[in-house]
Amino acid sequence: MPEGHTLHRLATDVYGAFGGRPVVANSPQGRFAEGAARLDGQVLLRTEAHGKHFLAEFSGGDWLHIHLGLIGKVDFGAAPPPEPVGQVRLRLANDTSYADLRGATVCELLTGDEREALLARLGPDPLRDDADPDLAWSRIRRSRLPIGQLLMDQAVLSGVGNVYRAETLFRARLHPLTPGRAVKRSEWQRMWTDLVQLMRYGVQTGRIDTVADEHTPDAMGRDPRRDDHGGEVYVYRRHGDRCHVCHSVVRTQLLAGRNLFWCPKCQRTGLTRRIGSDPASGRKV
DNA sequence: TCAAGATGATCAG
DNA sequence: TGATCCTCTTGAT
Numbered sequence: 001m002p003e004g005h006t007l008h009r010l011a012t013d014v015y016g017a018f019g020g021r022p023v024v025a026n027s028p029q030g031r032f033a034e035g036a037a038r039l040d041g042q043v044l045l046r047t048e049a050h051g052k053h054f055l056a057e058f059s060g061g062d063w064l065h066i067h068l069g070l071i072g073k074v075d076f077g078a079a080p081p082p083e084p085v086g087q088v089r090l091r092l093a094n095d096t097s098y099a100d101l102r103g104a105t106v107c108e109l110l111t112g113d114e115r116e117a118l119l120a121r122l123g124p125d126p127l128r129d130d131a132d133p134d135l136a137w138s139r140i141r142r143s144r145l146p147i148g149q150l151l152m153d154q155a156v157l158s159g160v161g162n163v164y165r166a167e168t169l170f171r172a173r174l175h176p177l178t179p180g181r182a183v184k185r186s187e188w189q190r191m192w193t194d195l196v197q198l199m200r201y202g203v204q205t206g207r208i209d210t211v212a213d214e215h216t217p218d219a220m221g222r223d224p225r226r227d228d229h230g231g232e233v234y235v236y237r238r239h240g241d242r243c244h245v246c247h248s249v250v251r252t253q254l255l256a257g258r259n260l261f262w263c264p265k266c267q268r269t270g271l272t273r274r275i276g277s278d279p280a281s282g283r284k285v
Numbered sequence: 286t287c288a289a290g291a292t293g294a295t296c297a298g
Numbered sequence: 299t300g301a302t303c304c305t306c307t308t309g310a311t
Contacts, residue, residue, distance in 0.1 A: 003292050052293075070293045071305050087305065103305040105294065154294085161292045208292080230292080237292095257299080258293085 002068035004159020005202030007049035008127050010074055014056060015047040017076060017097040024093040028084035035109045036090055038062060051125045051158025055115060062109045065118065069105030123157040126195040127203060133157075133192040140180040140188060147183050147270070148176030149256050160195065166236040166261045167210040168194050176260050178270030187270075207231035215244040235261040 025039040043059035056064040066072070081098035084091065090101040101107060110118065123139070124131035136157040140150050150156050151165045160168075169176050172191050174183070202208050209231030216232060217224040225232055234244055239252035239261055248265040 006292080067293080069304060070291060072293090073305080089304090105304060152293090163292050165292095259291095 002052060002070075002072060003161035003164055003199075003202070003208070004049070004051055004125060004127055005199050005206075005208070006068070007052055007054050007159070008203045009206060010054050011047040011049040011056075013076060014054075014074075014092070014099065015044065017099060018044045018092055018094055019047070020044065021094055026091055028088040028091055032090050032107050035064075035107070038109060039064065039092075049125075050119055050128065051122050051154055052161070053118065053122070053158075055110075061112070063112065063115045065106060065108050065110045065115070066101065066104050067106035069103070072104035073102050075100045075102075121155055123153070123155050125159045126157070126192065127159055127199050133189070136192070137185065137188050140183060141185070143180035145180055146177045146255065147174060147180050148178075148260055150180045152256075152258065159199065162258055163208050163230065163233065163236045164195060164198060167208070167233055168198065170234040170263060170267060171210065173267055173269045175267045175269060175271035176255070176262050178273065182270055182273035205231075208233065208236075210234060211244065220244065235263055237261060 020043065022041050022043050023039065024041075025036040027033045027036040038060070039058055039062065042062065045057045045059055047054070047056045049055070052067060054064075054066040054068075058064065068074075076097060076099045079093060079096050079098055081091065081093050081100075084100065087102055088100045089104060089107050092099045124133055124135050126133075139156045140147065143150055148165060148169060151160050151168070152162070165176075168191050171194055172187060174187060174191075198208070198210055207230065211232040211234060213219060215234070230236070235250050237259075238250045241250055242248070243250055243263040243266060246263065246265045248263055251262055251264050253260050
């Protein structure tokens with residue numbers, strides 16, 4: 001679930017359900033009992049998302065900070081809330097709604113200064129209007145690490161997870177193991193523009209759909225993807241299946257502990273460029 | 286019934 | 299690089 005678009009939706013949804021009013025807060029599981037007790041009765045002033053981090057400002061001066069990690073989730077429902085099911089770290093409620101947080105890797109209260117420090121170590125977020133893609137570029141162009149690894153580094157840019165990484169690299173026809181310093185500036189600019197567009201669509205729909213019109217199930221006469229909440233994709237978790245474009249078998253490999261997916265034929269660009277050479281002379285394969 | 290994974294990140298060595 | 303944490307779902311046994 002949680003890539004950047006999920007968190008931006010969450011910020012909107014939490015404010016929609018609880019904004020401008022006092023909340024009832026508790027921690028049925030007990031692990032956030034102190035923090036919840038502190039929030040209880042405070043007015044929710046605003047919510048925001050930066051990359052994969054959710055932040056909410058309360059009238060008492062506290063910032064609620066949530067990071068969903070790999071498995072965290074928030075479920076909304078109409079009041080009155082039922083008995084909590086499973087491990088509910090935090091429940092927010094009012095007259096009309098409730099929301100249950102489960103499985104987050106971070107659920108804590110921050111001061112304003114701590115929030116600032118958190119934001120200072122995040123790279124630009126394609127979903128934020130104030131984001132500067134050049135900040136990410138200045139890191140990428142100097143790094144010998146694979147672009148596939150840099151895209152997932154939240155200090156380089158924030159909000160991109162494994163699905164957007166795989167898909168944006170496919171759409172750029174760039175091999176995920178291309179060293180950052182062998183990526184051309186024009187390629188980076190196209191990828192950033194693409195990420196902005198794909199992730200905005202994700203915020204609107206809650207789905208990650210990355211295939212062009214001519215590659216949809218309807219257009220190609222194949223069954224729609226049905227395994228998860230994701231939409232139609234080119235390579236993410238499609239290893240062993242045929243590429244929609246060239247019919248090669250999609251490959252997978254572990255990189256820095258995460259699964260990488262790519263098409264060996266469509267994504268040959270960049271792989272053989274020599275590190276340190278003039279990017280303009282980078283040879284396409 | 287139970288282990289393995291999963292759209293994440295941190296820490297030790 | 300590997301171990302670890304968080305929770306729930308899926309698929310094998």
